[in-house]
Amino acid sequence: MTGAVDLSVLKERADAARNRPATPQAPRPPAGNDGAGTVAAVPAVVEVTEATFEAEVIARSDQVLVLVDLWATWCEPCKQLSPLLERLAEEASGQWILATIDIDANPRIAQAFGVQSVPTVVAIAQGQPVAAFQGVQPAAQITAWVDEILAKVGDRLTGLPAADGAEAPDPVDPRMAEAESKLDEGDFDGALAAYQALAQAEPGNVEAASAARNIEFVIRAQAADPSVVDTAAPDDIEGQFAAADVLLLNQRPDDAFDRLIALVRATSGDDRSAVRTRLLSLFELFDPSEPFVVSARRKLASALY
Known part of the structure; x- marks a missing residue:
């Protein structure tokens, strides 16, 4: 696949996915056990x-179970539970880790979890909450609760990196692997549908959303008649959209953007809004720091105001 949008990273990921073992890597044994290696x-x-x-909760939970301790300085029960959780985390030797969050200092996190009271403890695995409890609990009950969770999800976690710097391999999301496989095989429609489904199911999955945008653009641009660059009438908005796509696919981003910016200047009302929206969607295909994107954004601002 060639053109303005570089999808080589996705292809490299697909190649890497094929070379990884079919089954996920088992979690590292706790330090001190036979074969445990170095401390996490x-x-x-x-x-x-x-x-x-x-980074510390969502991404880390692909490697190890993360217990999120939501507490507050004014909460008396928190002063009992938090030290207990910290002691249990130290004793767990890497089987799980504790993330402590002051809800007053981080209200958006508390809102995201729908916290009604503190202390609240939420177990996160592979980026998703899998269990929770509220209030102070005895150590034995917490340990049993964690053991039950690990029995269900532990084999899906990759394990923490070792202290010597050796990193555990990234886990392979089978849905991403399937989408990348379709892309590698040239099944653009199938890959697009797979990425779009994944992005819809996980609104925070930036990689899937970006891949869907890129593939959607390539499919649309390849369907355009290359001659539209020369034949599109100046007032033909759809024709100019297609011409910009062709120019972008042929590694001419400056020409593509300039064409649409000229169209912004020549239109008004809903038509101008439509052109601006298309131009912004094309900007999203590139790193925002690219010089031609920075330049085009300035020109767009000048054309609008």
């Missing part, structure tokens, strides 16, 4: 904020 590099207890939530 990730701390047993991590203080998490809204800025670090994605």
